[in-house]
Amino acid sequence: xxxxxxxxxxxxxxxxxxxxxxxxxxxxxxxxxxxxxxxxxxxxxxxxxxxxxxxxxxxxxxxxxxxxxxxxxxxxxxxxxxxxxxxxxxxxxxxxxxxxxxxxxxxxxxxxxxx
Amino acid sequence: xxxxxxxxxxxxxxxxxxxxxxxxxxxxxxxxxxxxxxxxxxxxxxxxxxxxxxxxxxxxxxxxxxxxxxxxxxxxxxxxxxxxxxxxxxxxxxxxxxxxxxxxxxxxxxxxxx
Numbered sequence: 702x703x704x705x706x707x708x709x710x711x712x713x714x715x716x717x718x719x720x721x722x723x724x725x726x727x728x729x730x731x732x733x734x735x736x737x738x739x740x741x742x743x744x745x746x747x748x749x750x751x752x753x754x755x756x757x758x759x760x761x762x763x764x765x766x767x768x769x770x771x772x773x774x775x776x777x778x779x780x781x782x783x784x785x786x787x788x789x790x791x792x793x794x795x796x797x798x799x800x801x802x803x804x805x806x807x808x809x810x811x812x813x814x815x816x
Numbered sequence: 817x818x819x820x821x822x823x824x825x826x827x828x829x830x831x832x833x834x835x836x837x838x839x840x841x842x843x844x845x846x847x848x849x850x851x852x853x854x855x856x857x858x859x860x861x862x863x864x865x866x867x868x869x870x871x872x873x874x875x876x877x878x879x880x881x882x883x884x885x886x887x888x889x890x891x892x893x894x895x896x897x898x899x900x901x902x903x904x905x906x907x908x909x910x911x912x913x914x915x916x917x918x919x920x921x922x923x924x925x926x927x928x929x930x
Contacts, residue, residue: 744860759917809859
């Protein structure tokens with residue numbers, strides 16, 4: 702298994718509070734991604750990173766920010782959590798972005814509940 | 817623009833019978849296509865990928881998929897279902913018109929009856 706660790710694995714938080722999820726990789730892959738998974742939607746890309754301090758928005762970036770100060774760590778922050786952000790969050794990594802046959806490796810997921 | 821449609825939200829088969837999970841895509845370019853599997857409360861694992869080489873792609877655990885450009889389909893099949901195949905399966909297309917994005921289908925839950 703690819704070395705990807707997400708923390709925490711489960712979190713319950715209150716509406717309006719900031720929340721940070723962490724993704725840590727030991728594969729030295731350049732590209733890292735944050736997805737959310739909701740029933741009936743598959744996975745949707747929130748943000749991705751193509752290098753240290755280089756990030757870009759995905760399909761559903763509103764209400765989220767990211768940071769990548771080191772190759773191995775990619776943080777996802779919910780600036781002010783809302784109930785609509787209750788979801789399962791997956792971090793993924795890949796070696797390449799331009800290569801069309803790139804496989805993405807996924808972490809175990811973080812189940813976030815906003816009450 | 818690329819999109820992916822998984823035609824069935826749930827598929828139920830008996831153990832030992834064939835499995836067919838259907839996926840249609842739309843793409844302005846020659847796409848790369850993937851199938852991922854997610855077992856209950858687990859992460860996602862690549863089953864197989866199509867990258868414009870052979871149109872019949874073999875993956876792990878006896879699964880295979882055939883790329884049919886004329887039908888814009890990439891259906892996943894297995895000759896004989898096993899109880900351990902019970903999971904959710906996602907068809908995915910890789911975009912080419914931006915830096916990066918994988919476009920995910922909504923998923924098909926495969927149920928195996930004993």
